[in-house]
Amino acid sequence: xxxxxxxxxxxxxxxxxxxxxxxxxxxSPQAFYPLAGAMMPWFAWAAAACCLAGLTVGFFxxxxxxxxxxxxxIIFLHVPAAWMSMFIYLVMAFWAGTGLxxxxxxxxxxxxxxxxxxxxxxxxxxxxxxxWGKPTWGxxxxxxxRLTSELILLFLYFGFMALQAAIDEPRRADRAGAVLALxxxxxxxxxxxxxxxxxxxxxxxxxxxxxxxxxxxxMFTGMILMAFAAWFYSIAAALHRARSIILERERSxxxxxxxxxxxxx
Amino acid sequence: MNWASWSDFFAxxxxxxxxxxxxxxxxxxISVEIIMLMQRKRKALERLAGPGGRxxx
Numbered sequence: 001x002x003x004x005x006x007x008x009x010x011x012x013x014x015x016x017x018x019x020x021x022x023x024x025x026x027x028s029p030q031a032f033y034p035l036a037g038a039m040m041p042w043f044a045w046a047a048a049a050c051c052l053a054g055l056t057v058g059f060f061x062x063x064x065x066x067x068x069x070x071x072x073x074i075i076f077l078h079v080p081a082a083w084m085s086m087f088i089y090l091v092m093a094f095w096a097g098t099g100l101x102x103x104x105x106x107x108x109x110x111x112x113x114x115x116x117x118x119x120x121x122x123x124x125x126x127x128x129x130x131x132w133g134k135p136t137w138g139x140x141x142x143x144x145x146r147l148t149s150e151l152i153l154l155f156l157y158f159g160f161m162a163l164q165a166a167i168d169e170p171r172r173a174d175r176a177g178a179v180l181a182l183x184x185x186x187x188x189x190x191x192x193x194x195x196x197x198x199x200x201x202x203x204x205x206x207x208x209x210x211x212x213x214x215x216x217x218x219m220f221t222g223m224i225l226m227a228f229a230a231w232f233y234s235i236a237a238a239l240h241r242a243r244s245i246i247l248e249r250e251r252s253x254x255x256x257x258x259x260x261x262x263x264x265x
Numbered sequence: 266m267n268w269a270s271w272s273d274f275f276a277x278x279x280x281x282x283x284x285x286x287x288x289x290x291x292x293x294x295i296s297v298e299i300i301m302l303m304q305r306k307r308k309a310l311e312r313l314a315g316p317g318g319r320x321x322x
Contacts, residue, residue, distance in 0.1 A: 059267070059274075060267060060268075062267075063267065064267060064278065069278045069279070069280060070277040070278035070279075070280045070284060071277075071278075071280035071283055071284060073277070073280075073284050074283065074284055074287045077287050077288065077291050078287070081291070116298070116301075117298065120294055120295070120298055123294065124290075124291050124294060127287065127290055127291075128287040128290075128291065131282075131283045131284075131286050131287045132283065132287070134283060135280055135283050233295070237298060237299075237302060240302045240306065241302055241305065243306065244302070244305040244306045244309050247306070247309035247310065247313065248309050248312075251309075251312070251313055256313065257313065259313075260310060260313035260314050261314075
């Protein structure tokens with residue numbers, strides 16, 4: 001099985017065989033393209049369903065907060081967006097690192113496909129946070145550790161996209177972007193633990209893996225449903241964008257020409 | 266049920282600007298991303314089908 005285009009077909013590359021399936025097969029854009037196309041609609045519909053359920057619970061089931069009144073309902077956007085902004089960055093850096101190590105084109109394509117969606121969620125986290133901060137803290141913005149490190153995350157996403165766009169040769173652009181993505185990973189624990197390490201205006205976590213959430217059960221349910229919606233949406237968007245990137249970059253491959261002509265891979 | 270009426274719902278207990286400002290901008294940005302995703306795919310396919318085909322720029 002080949003793991004990159006640089007390998008000859010007859011050469012036996014690495015094979016990761018689990019349950020009779022060689023998973024490296026899907027490291028080839030040609031095999032990934034139809035697979036991603038088949039999975040994409042399922043994630044998109046799952047995202048829409050979770051979003052509908054989450055908004056219904058969030059607005060019509062979850063009670064008014066006794067301290068913040070109705071303004072707390074921003075949480076159903078803010079927390080899932082903030083989680084996704086960090087998680088997408090980790091996945092993006094993972095694919096960038098994998099691409100550097102194994103020299104697989106598809107890994108770099110996945111990293112590129114994730115960046116705009118990650119930037120989108122980072123901006124949404126900052127925007128909704130600002131609109132939540134005004135009524136609860138009395139200010140739109142404050143340079144505390146949590147807000148500042150999240151803003152740096154937005155610039156990391158922009159930097160990654162700008163760097164890739166600035167380099168004409170795709171493989172050099174991939175590697176340069178990957179190095180930037182990996183260096184920027186250091187910012188993720190800083191964001192996550194900022195509310196513990198520093199005395200921030202931003203509150204600590206209401207939800208943790210170890211303790212019970214410090215919020216009403218229905219509020220929590222609405223938030224988790226919206227988190228799943230954000231998760232499924234991100235997967236669908238990344239798969240869709242990865243397919244476009246494959247068509248753009250692999251346009252000299254025979255199967256892409258065939259696909260463009262017949263609509264079938 | 267949290268709301269006595271639709272106007273009560275839209276008023277959001279006095280926080281309409283903040284709550285709806287958050288939801289409207291989020292919905293708008295996600296719509297923009299979906300449109301951009303579809304445009305990018307369409308352009309990639311058009312370029313493949315266009316003059317010069319797969320070798321065209």
